[in-house]
């Protein structure tokens with residue numbers, strides 16, 4: 001039986017740091033309020049001439065180096081993003097060209113903050129069915145471009161970044177299971193209400209911004225990600241004690257802590273990196289994973305439960321043995 005095994009990870013954060021004190025000068029807020037409600041101290045903002053594919057490329061090159069392979073070894077590229085460089089071609093195709101790969105499939109996945117989990121599920125299926133042997137799976141976003149920087153209800157939360165992993169076909173797992181969900185009935189609670197086909201003028205005038213019903217999204221995120229832990233453990237006939245690390249979507253420290261508490265995980269088994277990069281949407285989980293691997297916290301042999309939650313709503317998990 002073929003399994004998909006993670007053999008390398010990488011990440012990249014843009015240089016520019018935007019602190020809560022910087023935000024105090026932009027909107028009516030305070031460092032203390034943001035820390036108390038979100039636990040986010042700072043986030044990164046892409047330079048004017050820096051785009052999602054640039055972040056994806058940096059993260060991908062690191063992941064390839066960590067895996068000890070070159071771009072030519074990759075036969076599938078999946079990029080999760082909501083903030084593509086262009087309407088088309090996909091960011092995955094742009095990334096493929098940057099890396100000097102050609103011929104094998106490359107495409108984007110749009111599931112907002114759950115995008116990386118959806119992309120992992122797809123790459124896992126390709127590998128398990130023999131459709132690919134070495135996949136590059138990326139989550140990258142310049143979310144700052146779809147944020148209204150005069151809206152204190154949203155601008156304090158988000159940031160830019162990229163994360164990537166290499167998955168390779170192997171006889172031992174690997175990805176143990178994936179679980180995906182969506183419910184479009186909640187489309188209005190977290191969205192950018194304009195796009196290419198609808199009200200394109202807003203896109204052209206640079207006012208296609210994220211809107212959010214904060215407290216409802218908060219409650220939903222906690223419930224969905226807590227339920228996902230139970231669903232994932234049950235599907236694998238495991239208990240929480242069989243899992244070494246929980247990586248919930250890095251949206252807000254209060255959401256992460258609530259999910260950890262409800263799922264019965266001690267806080268030292270729950271990964272938190274959102275404090276220093278904010279919510280980077282599809283990049284949040286691979287960023288948190290890569291940072292924890294590089295810090296020597298998450299190690300080979302560990303079992304890791306990763307979760308995403310985003311607009312749609314979309315939500316999902318990946319259980320992985322490193």
Ligand code: COA
Nearest residue numbers: 028029033037113152153156214215217218251252309310
């Ligand atoms: N600074 C200061 N005050 C702020 C503020 C800010 N940045 N943003 C909102 N407020 C105010 C509100 O105007 C409100 O004032 P009022 O009581 O006078 O009307 C008050 O703070 C409370 O607002 P509320 O929205 O109830 O706060 P909250 O505790 O729900 O926190 C969020 C707001 C956005 C931090 C929180 O709801 C949240 O994190 N939600 C989830 C968001 C998320 O993670 N989205 C992405 C998921 S992928």
